Amino acid sequence: xxxxxxxxxxxxxxxxxxxxxxxxxxxxxxxxxxxxxxxxxxxxxxxxxxxxxxxxxxxxxxxxxxxxxxxxxxxxxxxxxxxxxxxxxxxxxxxxxxxxxxxxxxxxxxxxxxxxxxxxxxxxxxxxxxxxxxxxxxxxxxxxxxxxxxxxxxxxxxxxxxxxxxxxxxxxxxxxxxxxxxxxxxxxxxxxxxxxxxxxxxxxxxxxxxxxxxxxxxxxxxxxxxxxxxxxxxxxxxxxxxxxxxxxxxxxxxxxxxxxxxxxxxxxxxxxxxxxxxxxxxxxxxxxxxxxxxxxxxxxxxxxxxxxxxxxxxxxxxxxxxxxxxxxxxxxxxxxxxxxxxxxxxxxxxxxxxxxxxxxxxxxxxxxxxxxxxxxxxxxxxxxxxxxxxxxxxxxxxxxxxxxxxxxxxxxxxxxxxx
Amino acid sequence: xxxxxxxxxxxxxxxxxxxxxxxxxxxxxxxxxxxxxxxxxxxxxxxxxxxxxxxxxxxxxxxxxxxxxxxxxxxxxxxxxxxxxxxxxxxxxxxxxxxxxxxxxxxxxxxxxxxxxxxxxxxxxxxxxxxxxxxxxxxxxxxxxxxxxxxxxxxxxxxxxxxxxxxxxxxxxxxxxxxxxxxxxxxxxxxxxxxxxxxxxxxxxxxxxxxxxxxxxxxxxxxxxxxxxxxxxxxxxxxxxxxxxxxxxxxxxxxxxxxxxxxxxxxxxxxxxxxxxxxxxxxxxxxxxxxxxxxxxxxxxxxxxxxxxxxxxxxxxxxxxxxxxxxxxxxxxxxxxxxxxxxxxxxxxxxxxxxxxxxxxxxxxxxxxxxxxxxxxxxxxxxxxxxxxxxxxxxxxxxxxxxxxxxxxxxxxxxxxxx
Numbered sequence: 026x027x028x029x030x031x032x033x034x035x036x037x038x039x040x041x042x043x044x045x046x047x048x049x050x051x052x053x054x055x056x057x058x059x060x061x062x063x064x065x066x067x068x069x070x071x072x073x074x075x076x077x078x079x080x081x082x083x084x085x086x087x088x089x090x091x092x093x094x095x096x097x098x099x100x101x102x103x104x105x106x107x108x109x110x111x112x113x114x115x116x117x118x119x120x121x122x123x124x125x126x127x128x129x130x131x132x133x134x135x136x137x138x139x140x141x142x143x144x145x146x147x148x149x150x151x152x153x154x155x156x157x158x159x160x161x162x163x164x165x166x167x168x169x170x171x172x173x174x175x176x177x178x179x180x181x182x183x184x185x186x187x188x189x190x191x192x193x194x195x196x197x198x199x200x201x202x203x204x205x206x207x208x209x210x211x212x213x214x215x216x217x218x219x220x221x222x223x224x225x226x227x228x229x230x231x232x233x234x235x236x237x238x239x240x241x242x243x244x245x246x247x248x249x250x251x252x253x254x255x256x257x258x259x260x261x262x263x264x265x266x267x268x269x270x271x272x273x274x275x276x277x278x279x280x281x282x283x284x285x286x287x288x289x290x291x292x293x294x295x296x297x298x299x300x301x302x303x304x305x306x307x308x309x310x311x312x313x314x315x316x317x318x319x320x321x322x323x324x325x326x327x328x329x330x331x332x333x334x335x336x337x338x339x340x341x342x343x344x345x346x347x348x349x350x351x352x353x354x355x356x357x358x359x360x361x362x363x364x365x366x367x368x369x370x371x372x373x374x375x376x377x378x379x380x381x382x383x384x385x386x387x388x389x390x391x392x393x394x395x396x397x398x399x400x401x402x403x404x405x406x407x408x409x410x411x412x413x414x415x416x417x418x419x420x421x422x423x424x425x426x427x428x429x430x431x432x433x434x435x436x437x438x439x440x441x442x443x444x
Numbered sequence: 445x446x447x448x449x450x451x452x453x454x455x456x457x458x459x460x461x462x463x464x465x466x467x468x469x470x471x472x473x474x475x476x477x478x479x480x481x482x483x484x485x486x487x488x489x490x491x492x493x494x495x496x497x498x499x500x501x502x503x504x505x506x507x508x509x510x511x512x513x514x515x516x517x518x519x520x521x522x523x524x525x526x527x528x529x530x531x532x533x534x535x536x537x538x539x540x541x542x543x544x545x546x547x548x549x550x551x552x553x554x555x556x557x558x559x560x561x562x563x564x565x566x567x568x569x570x571x572x573x574x575x576x577x578x579x580x581x582x583x584x585x586x587x588x589x590x591x592x593x594x595x596x597x598x599x600x601x602x603x604x605x606x607x608x609x610x611x612x613x614x615x616x617x618x619x620x621x622x623x624x625x626x627x628x629x630x631x632x633x634x635x636x637x638x639x640x641x642x643x644x645x646x647x648x649x650x651x652x653x654x655x656x657x658x659x660x661x662x663x664x665x666x667x668x669x670x671x672x673x674x675x676x677x678x679x680x681x682x683x684x685x686x687x688x689x690x691x692x693x694x695x696x697x698x699x700x701x702x703x704x705x706x707x708x709x710x711x712x713x714x715x716x717x718x719x720x721x722x723x724x725x726x727x728x729x730x731x732x733x734x735x736x737x738x739x740x741x742x743x744x745x746x747x748x749x750x751x752x753x754x755x756x757x758x759x760x761x762x763x764x765x766x767x768x769x770x771x772x773x774x775x776x777x778x779x780x781x782x783x784x785x786x787x788x789x790x791x792x793x794x795x796x797x798x799x800x801x802x803x804x805x806x807x808x809x810x811x812x813x814x815x816x817x818x819x820x821x822x823x824x825x826x827x828x829x830x831x832x833x834x835x836x837x838x839x840x841x842x843x844x845x846x847x848x849x850x851x852x853x854x855x856x857x858x859x860x861x862x863x
C-alpha cells in the first residue's frame with residue numbers, strides 16, 4: 026500500500042537567524058552533506074529518504090504561500106503542496122491538507138495518511154517507522170495513531186503522551202501539554218513518551234472530523250473560507266478528545282534542531298562555505314553563506330554564521346536566547362529562493378538597494394510593476410528575453426551580458442520579466 | 445619656532461585584517477571617537493592633536509604612492525606628502541622627506557625637524573614632548589636627538605636605547621636591537637628605554653647624511669633615483685653610528701596598537717557600527733563596517749570585526765597570530781578611500797564584480813580605460829558629468845539618478861569620469 030505523507034512546513038525562522046528569515050525557515054537551510062558532497066536541507070533530506078524507503082510514496086507539503094517557491098525550488102515541481110492562505114494552527118492545516126489529498130490528489134477514504142513535521146533531525150529507521158504507523162492506521166486497530174518518541178531527557182519543550190501499557194503499540198492513557206521540569210521527570214518515570222506531532226489516520230476519519238468541526242463543502246470551499254477559521258491545534262481539537270487512539274513507540278534518532286546548539290550537532294563537518302578555522306578552536310562551527318571569508322581564531326563552544334541578513338557569533342549554550350535580540354533587528358528579507366531562482370540583496374543604501382537575481386535556465390519571473398520605485402536591470406551573464414507591457418503592443422527584446430541596462434521610470438513602470 | 449613634523453606612514457595591514465588591507469593600514473581605521481561623536485583614525489587624531497598643540501606646525505607625511513589618496517581624503521589637501529616611489533626602509537624615506545622639506549617646503553637648514561611614526565597610540569602630553577624634542581634639536585646640544593619611552597614591560601618588539609645617565613636628557617650610551625625576553629629585562633634593569641623611532645635633527649644635518657650616503661643632487665633627483673637605492677634602516681645607517689646623540693625620556697602614554705588585542709584597548713566603547721551585544725558578553729569588542737547587523741552572544745575576551753574584506757572572530761590573546769592565516773586569504777582590495785571618495789566592492793561573482801563608488805561633491809575620478817573589462821555605470825543618487833574620449837570629439841552628458849546606465853564595449857572602452 027502506498028504511503029501518503031503530509032509534511033507540515035511552518036516556522037518563522039527567528040531562532041536560526043541569520044540563516045533563516047521570514048521566508049526561509051530552518052528546514053530550508055542547506056547544511057546536510059549529500060553523498061555527492063553537495064549540501065541539502067532538512068526538507069530535501071526528508072523528501073529524499075522517504076522516496077528511498079518507498080519510491081511510490083505520495084508526499085505533500087502543507088505550508089503557507091510564502092514557502093511555495095522555496096519548496097518547488099528545493100523539491101522540484103512534482104511535489105504536492107496544500108497551500109494555507111494564512112496561518113490557522115495545526116487542525117485547520119491538517120483538515121485542509123486531508124481535503125487536498127482526497128479532492129485534488131484522489132486519495133481514497135480508506136487510505137491511510139501520515140502527518141508529520143518536516144523539521145526533526147532523524148535517521149533512516151524513522152521512515153520505516155512512519156510506514157509502520159501508516160500500516161497501523163490502515164489496519165483499523167485505532168481511529169487515530171500517534172508516534173511516541175522515547176525521551177532522552179526530561180524536556181520542557183514537548184508535549185507528552187502517556188501509554189496505557191508498555192508494548193510497542195498500546196492504547197493512549199492521556200496526553201500532557203508541555204510540562205515543567207519536575208512534571209517532565211514524573212511523566213517519564215511513568216513511561217510517558219514525547220508527542221512529536223506525528224499522526225496517522227484513514228483519510229475518511231479526518232474528513233469526518235473536519236466536517237464535524239468546520240462548516241464547508243469541499244477542498245475549494247474550505248480553502249476559500251480558510252481565513253475565517255479559528256486557530257486551534259490538532260492536539261486540542263482531535264487527539265485529546267479521541268477515545269480510540271493508539272500510540273506506537275519509536276526509540277530511534279529524533280531531534281529537534283531548533284537552536285544553533287542542536288543544529289550544529291547534526292553537521293558532519295565544522296565549517297561550510299568560505300571559512301578559515303585557526304589552530305586553537307574547539308567545538309566551533311561556522312556556516313558562511315557570504316562570499317567574503319570568515320576567519321575564526323581561539324574560540325571554544327561557539328557558532329558563527331553569516332548571510333546577507335547579518336552575522337551571528339554566539340556561545341553555543343547561549344544561542345537559545347537569540348529570539349529576544351533578533352526581534353529588534355531589521356527583518357527585511359535579504360535573500361530568498363524563488364520558484365525561478367534566487368534573490369539576494371547585496372547592498373543597501375538609504376534610498377536604493379542592489380539585488381542579485383539568478384534565474385534558473387528556462388525560468389521566468391512573474392510580470393510585475395512598481396508604484397514608487399525605479400528598477401534598472403543589468404544582465405551580468407546569460408541571455409534572455411525581456412517583455413514590457415505584456416498584451417497587445419508589448420515590446421520585447423533579447424538581453425545578454427552587458428546589453429540591457431535600462432532605466433524604467435517610476436510612473437509607467439512596465440511589467441518586466443526575463444524568461 | 446614652528447614645528448616641522450614628518451609622520452612616517454607605512455604598514456601592510458595584515459595584522460588588523462579585515463579592517464586593514466593593502467591600501468588601508470591600521471593608522472587609517474576610524475576607531476577613535478571625536479568630541480563631536482564621529483570617528484577618526486590614528487593619523488587624523490595625530491594630525492589634529494599636533495595642530496591643537498601648535499597651530500603653525502608644518503606636518504608632512506612620508507608615505508608610499510598607494511596611501512596618497514587616503515591621506516588626502518582623511519587630512520585634506522593641505523597636508524604635505526613626500527611620496528616614496530617604492531619602499532626602501534626608513535633611511536631613504538627620511539632622506540627623501542628631508543629633501544622634500546628643504547627643496548619643496550622651503551624649510552631652512554637650521555630649522556629642526558621631528559620624524560615619528562604615525563601609528564602609536566598617545567595622549568596630548570606626547571605632542572608637548574615632540575615640541576621639546578624639536579627645541580632640543582634646534583638648540584644644537586646634539587646632532588641627533590631621540591625620544592626614549594620609559595618601558596612598561598620587557599617588550600621583545602622594540603629596540604632599546606641605553607642612556608649614559610639618568611636625567612631627563614642624557615647622552616646615548618648604546619642602541620640595542622629587538623632583544624629576547626631575558627635581554628629585555630637586563631636592559632630595563634640598566635635603565636634602557638624603548639626606541640620608538642622618534643628623532644629630531646636640524647634639516648641641514650640630515651641633508652648632509654643623505655648626501656654622504658646617497659648619490660644625488662636635489663629632491664627631484666633623489667626621487668627619480670629612489671628605486672635604485674638600497675634598503676637600509678635609519679637606526680643602522682645613522683643612529684647607531686652617530687656619536688653626538690642625545691636621548692630625551694618620555695614616560696607618558698605610548699602604545700603600539702599593532703594587534704586586535706591592543707587596538708581594542710584604545711576603543712572608548714565596545715562596539716562601532718551596526719552591532720547588537722548580548723547580555724552575557726564580557727570584554728568583547730565589535731567593529732562592523734558592513735551595513736548588515738552583527739549579533740554577539742555569550743562571548744568573553746573576544747574581538748569581532750567585519751568589512752568587505754571579510755569577517756574576523758578571535759579570542760583577544762590569540763589575535764596576535766593572525767598573520768599566518770591572513771597570508772592565505774585572497775588579498776584583493778575590497779574597499780579603499782580614494783582622493784575622490786570611496787570605493788567598495790559589494791558583490792563578487794566568477795566573472796563580474798559590483799562596486800559601489802561614492803564621489804565627494806565636486807570631485808572627479810581620473811580618466812581611465814580598461815583593456816578586458818566592460819564597465820556599466822548606474823547613477824544611484826546625485827548628478828554629475830560623464831566624459832567619454834576626452835579631447836577633440838569628446839562626448840559628454842549630464843547623469844543623474846537612474847539616468848545613465850550605459851554599457852561600454854570592452855574594445856573601445858572610453859575613458860570615463862564623473863565630475
